[in-house]
Amino acid sequence: MRVEQLGEGEPDLAIVGSIHGDEPCGARAVERLLLEAPDVSRPVKLVVANEEALERNVRYVEEDLNRAFPGAPDADTHEGRLAHELLAELRGCTVLSMHSTQSYDRPFALSTDTDALARAVVPHLGVDALVQTGEFAEGRLIDFIDVVEVECGYQGSDEAAENAYRLCREFLGAVGALGEASPERTDIPVFRLERQLPKPVGATEYETYAENFERVAEGDRYARADDEEFVAERPFYPILLSAYGYENVFGYAGSLVGRLDDHAEADPEPTPER
Ligand SMILES: [Zn+2]
Structure with missing residues (x-):
């Protein structure tokens, strides 16, 4: 190190x-x-x-x-x-x-x-x-x-x-250590990892069909291991999805939670009066 x-x-x-x-x-x-x-x-x-x-x-x-x-x-x-x-x-x-x-x-x-x-x-x-x-x-x-x-x-x-x-x-x-902070963007989408997308070990060839952060609808195929196709049983957002990135999983099924500014509203600290 x-x-x-x-x-x-x-x-x-x-x-x-x-x-x-x-x-x-x-x-x-x-x-x-x-x-x-x-x-x-x-x-x-x-x-x-x-x-x-x-x-x-x-x-x-x-x-x-x-x-x-x-x-x-x-x-x-x-x-x-x-x-x-x-x-x-x-x-x-x-x-x-x-x-x-x-x-x-x-x-x-x-x-x-x-x-x-x-x-x-x-x-x-x-x-x-x-x-x-x-x-x-x-x-x-x-x-x-x-x-x-x-x-x-x-x-x-x-x-x-x-x-x-x-x-x-x-x-x-x-964090105020160097120069000015970049302008704040609160429209950044927030996703949450919900479950892993298991991948069978030992196949010769893997492929993924879905784009990360783009919704996969129920019934859409999202991945393949040799001849075995993987189809969404319910809708999800793929996150860290790739053919060869991990040994046992294609990646994760996520949900779209909201935007960063939604969470700002949930801040328990009182907002200053205007
Ligand atoms: Zn890493």
């Missing part, structure tokens, strides 16, 4: 890249920030998480780091120990964690809920959607600390690295 810093003092902000070793966009964004060394008004910790997996260009060495939290110092696996070390580095920090996918070329954000952090930060990020992970947060970093996760684009693409860098700048702007 590589841990660096921008600015002076004890950081309560952190940016994390490459929790997954086959997602170099985050590491590239961190390296670019270190090279530029922008004049931040709040110190920021910069972390490249799974360097061993990154060197081998594999998702993980022994187990998926983003299912291994909280981990332990004497865990059996590299990622189990790394999870513990990474959590120790990030505790007390507001965190942006960068990922990339095989399912979608444009950025979107993930959080456990539309919590205060998501409401404060996500409207300032150039993302297509916010996805609530619901019950699927288990073992992920997102379940343990204040973190906004972003999917930056296709794994290994230059575009994902460029998006990752831009999202870092937007995050730092949103």
Whole structure:
């Protein structure tokens, strides 16, 4: 794990890249920030998480780091120990964690809920959607600390690295660490992961037919494993859907919850009088 810093003092902000070793966009964004060394008004910790997996260009060495939290110092696996070390580095920090996918070329954000952090930060990020992970947060970093996760684009693409860098700048702007915050967008759609879309293991060829974040109607086919076709039993929104992104699932069936501004209205804090 590589841990660096921008600015002076004890950081309560952190940016994390490459929790997954086959997602170099985050590491590239961190390296670019270190090279530029922008004049931040709040110190920021910069972390490249799974360097061993990154060197081998594999998702993980022994187990998926983003299912291994909280981990332990004497865990059996590299990622189990790394999870513990990474959590120790990030505790007390507001965190942006960068990922990339095989399912979608444009950025979107993930959080456990539309919590205060998501409401404060996500409207300032150039993302297509916010996805609530619901019950699927288990073992992920997102379940343990204040973190906004972003999917930056296709794994290994230059575009994902460029998006990752831009999202870092937007995050730092949103939290008042660098420059002006980007204009607020509250029309960002909010989806929620409802269930996994199981995928049979061992087929020769997989294919998906549906577009992520676009509604699949009841009776529509959305995927194929060799000759076996998968048809929606009820309508859903595909999220993280891809032919080869995951071993056991095509991705997730989600629901459209609303827009970010709907949640702003549900804020329990009193609105100031006009
Ligand atoms: Zn990832």
